[in-house]
Amino acid sequence: MASAELWSRRREIESARAAGRAIDPVIDGSWQRCKPMLPASRAHAPVDAEPDEVGERWEASPIRRSGIGVEAQLASAAEASDLIAAITDEEGRILWTAGSTRMRDLAAAVGFVPGGRWDEASAGTNALGLALLTGRPASVFSAEHWCQSVQDWVCWSVPVRAPDGRRLGVLDLSGKWDRASPVAALAVASLARLVEEHLPSGVVAPGAEDGLTLRLLGQAGATFRGQALALSPRQSELLAALALEGPCSLDRLSELVYGDRQVRAATVKAEISHLRRLLGGGIASRPYRLTVPVRVDVTELRQMLRDGDLRGATLTYAGQMLPNSESPFAVDHRHVVDVMLREALLSAGSADELLRFAEVHRYDEAVLERAMAVAAAHPAARHEAEARLDLARRG
Structure with a gap:
């Protein structure tokens, strides 16, 4: 049964919908894009791939090949909250789903099935499409969805990105609007991060630049060329300083990281040398600077x-x-x-x-x-x- 809070939120969004403007500017921007290209009355997302093709795409997906058992973990999160789990490819096509028979039947009625297209152009405003489009976590609640057929739903999606920044697909948890809970958002975000840390080697597209990804909020972590880096707290600080402050002299880098503590120049140089090896030579000197693309x-x-x-x-x-x-x-x-x-x-x-x-x-x-x-x-x-x-x- 929906809480009074969820009912109130739904009514607020429905009122905004009736007025033609979304409360959230990200949702409103999506609505404006959808108006000229997609009728809100569309009953279901297009399903444009045969099962064999979907199976082949899923077998080749770097998300599946991350080796962390993403299917089992996402399915468990879905089961715990009576949701349906989904994973897409880089085009927004669903490759895998899991959920109870009831949830899979409800999802099938709107094309939320393997082979279904959930990019914004195909399915209107939805969390999967927004996550792919913006490269950011997205959630869409009730009447925030463009298409009326899914306005009883709530979705949480997080993109999975290669080290070069390309979107490889999306992890998603979806369900009926009265199941809205911040727990689902946390679960899918945590799992997407874990997948990114364990992407198989060779994920970067031919000709694309290899990149460094730094996660500094909460539990720190770093990946390079799709592989997790084992860093000490001090090494994490040095990389973060280079990424956030830009080119630094040795003295300036020491000041940023060590402050007033006395530290030998040789100590800092040794740490930088170790990091340079981890990044395949991706740190230059005089001044010290990162020479690989970096996301923070x-x-x-x-x-x-x-x-x-x-x-x-x-x-x-x-x-x-x-x-x-x-x-x-x-x-x-x-x-x-x-x-x-x-x-x-x-x-x-x-x-x-x-x-x-x-x-x-x-x-x-x-x-x-x-x-x-x-x-x-x-x-x-x-x-x-x-x-x-x-x-x-x-x-």
């Missing part, structure tokens, strides 16, 4: 905020940047990211987004008070905010 979640989150994608930024925020680091540059960037996201949420965040931020910042009374105010018409969220605020004040 911190940079992407900031860009999402500049673009007005508050939902994407909140989903990307897996925790504070390098939370245990005392390096001066890390302290500064951590503060900037936290303040940027916090201020945006206090200004325009939903109750769910504010509460997600409060999972990391448990004693931020202003955020919890704002969540209570925003959730005035949503009893479940308001009660959660009240309980957390009480704990924060007692702490």
